[in-house]
Amino acid sequence: MRIPRQTDYRFILLLALAQANGRSLPLRQIADETSLPLPFLRTIASQLVRQGLVASREGARGGYRLAKQPEAITLADVLMGEQELLEAIPCKTAEQSCARQGNCAAEPRWDKLELRLRAVLATISLAEVAA
DSSP states (O other): OOOOHHHHHHHHHHHHHHHHTOOOHHHHHHHHHHHHOOHHHHHHHHHHHHTTSEEEEOOOOOOEEESSSSGGGGGHHHHHHHHHTTTTSSSGOTTTOOTTTTSSSHHHHHHHHHHHHHHHTSSSSSSHHHO
C-alpha cells in the first residue's frame, strides 16, 4: 500500500504537536525540526484546522496545537482524514477508471476491507503512537 506524501506529512505534523504536550508550536519551528517544506505544512495545517484536529492562534505566542487530546485522535483521523484509504486501487480512485468497474467481483470486497482497516485504525490513538 502506498501512503501519499500529504498523509505522511499530516502524520509527522500531528506527531510533533502531540509531543509538544499542549504547547503551541510555530509551523516554521516544525518545518525546521522535521525538514518538511513550510508551504506544504501550511496547507496541511489549514486542512487539519478545518477537520477539527488542530487549533491555531495568531500573535507572538501563537502557533498550532492539537484541538483534542492525543488520546481522542485516532490513526483513522490521521491517516485517512476525508479520503479513502485504498486510493491506490484503480476502482477506488476517482481519477482512474477500470473496464470492470461496476461488474467486478473484487470491488465490493475492497469496500469491506477498507471498512475493516478503518475500524482497526480507529482503535489506535495518536497518544499511543507518539509515546
